[in-house]
Amino acid sequence: MLWDCSDLAHGRRPLALALVLALVGAPGPAGASGREAWLRATFPVEGFVGYTSAFGLRFHPVDGGVRPHYGLDIAAPLGSPVRNWWSGVLVEVLAGGGCGNGLVIRSGDYEHTYCHLAGSAGGSTYKSGSVQIEVGQRLRTGQTIAHVGMTGSTTGPHLHWGLRYRGAWLDPARVLRAMAASRRVQAPRMGSPPKVGSFQ
Ligand SMILES: [Zn+2]
Secondary structure (H helix, E strand, O other): OOOOOHHHHOOOOOOOHHHHHOHHHOOOOOOOOOHHHHOOOOOOEOOOOEEEEOOEEEEOOOOOOEEEEOOEEEEOOOOOEEEOOOOEEEEEEEOOOOOOEEEEEEEOOEEEEEEEEOOEEEOOEEEEOOEEEEOOOEEOOOOEEEEEOOOOOOOOOEEEEEEEEOOEEOOHHHHHHHHHHHOOOOOOOOOOOOOOOOOO
8 A cells, every 4th residue: 555644644633724823933842932942953854955745735646646744755865864853752663654664752742753764663672873762762852863764655765754743743844944933944945846756
């Protein structure tokens, strides 16, 4: 079965648009509000190439069906370090399925999910190169937690990055824009994805 990132939904629905629009003013994981809330966040991958698939309804790249995409796909070269967006606790290691090797990290009211990772995942352990992390482990902001791979359902190396706030999926691009407003990081530019393959 083809996987289109919606497997990660776990039955939860995205926030209503109005709530999503309010996100930029919402508290960050540290509880602060306003611009400062996002100052400490880290862009989740090194070697940024481009955004290849946005959050929301989309035409599936293979079968053309319209389905929701609960995350943001960020293209990066194979093996690029994946950085922990915000300090938190590793709550789940995913293995197999459309996500491939994946990590779920909880930071207060937020959960951030990383898919298609290199290395190996099994039980409660994820390993890639010098990285070895376990469920229950506390992870620092910016810590290298994984490397970009092609596990799961994907046709090119990218990080699928999902973000939930109190159980509801958010558009990660909005969080990246809020981070960009707090300090100078590259903000998402949608509409002209690079020609580096089709991603799921
Ligand atoms: Zn995706």
